[in-house]
Amino acid sequence: MTATPAPIAVALDAPDLATAVGWAEAVGPYVSTVKVGLELYLAHGHDAVRRVRGASGGRDLFLDLKLHDIPNTVAGAARSVADLAPAYLTVHASGGTAMIRAAAEALPQTRITAVTVLTSLSEADLDAVGLAGPALDAVRRLAVLSVEAGARALVCSPREVAAVRAAVGPDIHLVTPGVRPAGAALGDQTRVATPEQALADGADLLVIGRPVTAAADPGAAAAAIAAALAG
Numbered sequence: 001m002t003a004t005p006a007p008i009a010v011a012l013d014a015p016d017l018a019t020a021v022g023w024a025e026a027v028g029p030y031v032s033t034v035k036v037g038l039e040l041y042l043a044h045g046h047d048a049v050r051r052v053r054g055a056s057g058g059r060d061l062f063l064d065l066k067l068h069d070i071p072n073t074v075a076g077a078a079r080s081v082a083d084l085a086p087a088y089l090t091v092h093a094s095g096g097t098a099m100i101r102a103a104a105e106a107l108p109q110t111r112i113t114a115v116t117v118l119t120s121l122s123e124a125d126l127d128a129v130g131l132a133g134p135a136l137d138a139v140r141r142l143a144v145l146s147v148e149a150g151a152r153a154l155v156c157s158p159r160e161v162a163a164v165r166a167a168v169g170p171d172i173h174l175v176t177p178g179v180r181p182a183g184a185a186l187g188d189q190t191r192v193a194t195p196e197q198a199l200a201d202g203a204d205l206l207v208i209g210r211p212v213t214a215a216a217d218p219g220a221a222a223a224a225i226a227a228a229l230a231g
């Protein structure tokens with residue numbers, strides 16, 4: 001176990017629980033957080049969350065369920081995962097003020113984490129869904145709205161993190177997926193930066209999935225990124 005694990009949430013987007021548990025065991029010594037998303041949670045639910053968290057050595061839990069529904073339903077969904085005590089639970093910022101507030105009131109111990117604009121979306125994608133203008137404008141607007149509604153963390157791409165920090169101040173945790181070590185495959189991510197750049201620009205937590213989990217040795221991949229961040 002390293003003395004100070006790196007501020008990385010490894011996305012355990014695995015097709016089966018055994019794979020996710022293996023990844024969690026391998027990366028646990030190097031990272032602060034394990035992230036459980038829709039693929040694992042919908043297949044295996046609470047049990048998967050407890051198993052991967054245990055395998056990671058009790059790292060913080062990031063529950064990335066991206067809730068997006070009417071406020072009453074989102075509040076109920078948030079209460080349904082309260083026993084897992086996630087450090088972070090995601091909701092879509094575009095669900096609006098009342099929805100974000102409902103989640104924050106339902107789960108006061110958890111940082112309700114508002115996803116501003118998905119890091120897979122390009123400027124052209126945003127145009128196509130009617131969000132014309134630079135991605136940064138939408139990200140900043142949704143970030144401010146979310147914080148006013150009670151979100152204590154935000155998801156944005158590393159390309160926007162410095163501007164979001166300037167807009168929301170030092171107390172809000174900024175979480176950046178779309179992180180790719182130099183030369184790594186982008187996959188479906190479009191608004192990306194390296195781990196070093198994301199951290200330098202003000203991110204608190206880097207979400208990294210495939211660059212670690214698709215590596216031949218996920219533990220070594222996580223250790224290498226953690227070492228690079230430690231300088």
Ligand SMILES: O=c1ccn([C@@H]2O[C@H](COP(=O)(O)O)[C@@H](O)[C@H]2O)c(=O)[nH]1
Pocket residue numbers: 011013037064115117118119120155177178179187189207208209210211
């Ligand atoms: O805007 C967002 C919000 C969430 N994610 C999630 O982060 C990871 C990224 O995985 P990679 O393999 O490093 O691309 C994944 O679980 C997404 O659901 C995101 O990418 N962008």
